Amino acid sequence: MFSNPIIRLAIGIPLAAIVVYALFTFMYNMINQDYEQPENVEQRVLERITPADEDTEVRQRSRNKARKIDSADKPPPPPKMSASRSDIDLPTPNIQGAAPTELNVERLDSLAIDPVAISDRDAQPIRPPVPTYPSRAAERGIEGSCEVRFDVDTRGKPYNIEANCTDSIFRREAERAVSRVEFAPKIVRGQAAERRNVVYPLEFQLSD
Numbered sequence: 001m002f003s004n005p006i007i008r009l010a011i012g013i014p015l016a017a018i019v020v021y022a023l024f025t026f027m028y029n030m031i032n033q034d035y036e037q038p039e040n041v042e043q044r045v046l047e048r049i050t051p052a053d054e055d056t057e058v059r060q061r062s063r064n065k066a067r068k069i070d071s072a073d074k075p076p077p078p079p080k081m082s083a084s085r086s087d088i089d090l091p092t093p094n095i096q097g098a099a100p101t102e103l104n105v106e107r108l109d110s111l112a113i114d115p116v117a118i119s120d121r122d123a124q125p126i127r128p129p130v131p132t133y134p135s136r137a138a139e140r141g142i143e144g145s146c147e148v149r150f151d152v153d154t155r156g157k158p159y160n161i162e163a164n165c166t167d168s169i170f171r172r173e174a175e176r177a178v179s180r181v182e183f184a185p186k187i188v189r190g191q192a193a194e195r196r197n198v199v200y201p202l203e204f205q206l207s208d
Contacts, residue, residue, distance in 0.1 A: 121187040123152045123195035131177035131202055137169045138206065146174040146202045152195040156183040163202075174202050 137144070146165035150158040158181055163174040178200055186195040 123186045124184045127182040129177035129181050143205050144170050148178045148200045152183045154185050154192040156185045170204050
């Protein structure tokens with residue numbers, strides 16, 4: 001019966017109207033009450049909150065005025081410290097000898113300083129090259145050697161690197177390894193100089 005929405009709507013609307021009417025009627029009866037005037041209540045008014053001026057006692061602190069001093073006593077002078085010759089006990093210096101009156105110029109010949117020879121030095125490797133065996137050569141079982149020619153600048157860095165190898169498969173790795181070598185630069189008369197046409201041999205051999 002209540003599964004039909006039309007029947008539920010027909011029953012629900014009257015019930016809702018009844019509930020709304022009852023609520024409004026109850027609220028109207030609660031609001032519409034006879035107003036009762038309250039009885040006259042005696043009101044008390046405070047005449048004053050603060051005390052009267054005559055009852056207030058203002059206390060002031062009296063301070064003595066500063067007295068001007070015409071003159072003040074000067075402090076006593078510090079005690080005088082005096083030292084006599086007898087009070088200080090210092091050792092008597094004993095100085096012997098005297099400055100030469102004449103200078104022998106002939107003896108100065110033996111004081112001549114000989115020139116110091118500065119040794120020259122060729123470029124020397126500080127860190128040798130560490131080549132890596134090419135993977136393609138290792139897979140094919142190829143061995144070989146290279147002669148790497150290059151120049152060394154005044155900072156000990158190689159440049160103009162060119163490798164001559166028995167097989168071209170080793171050339172790139174040989175040049176890369178030599179480019180990372182550090183040299184002590186060539187010394188000529190105490191000054192760093194470039195070193196030309198340096199040859200560094202490299203061998204690529206497979207371990208047994």
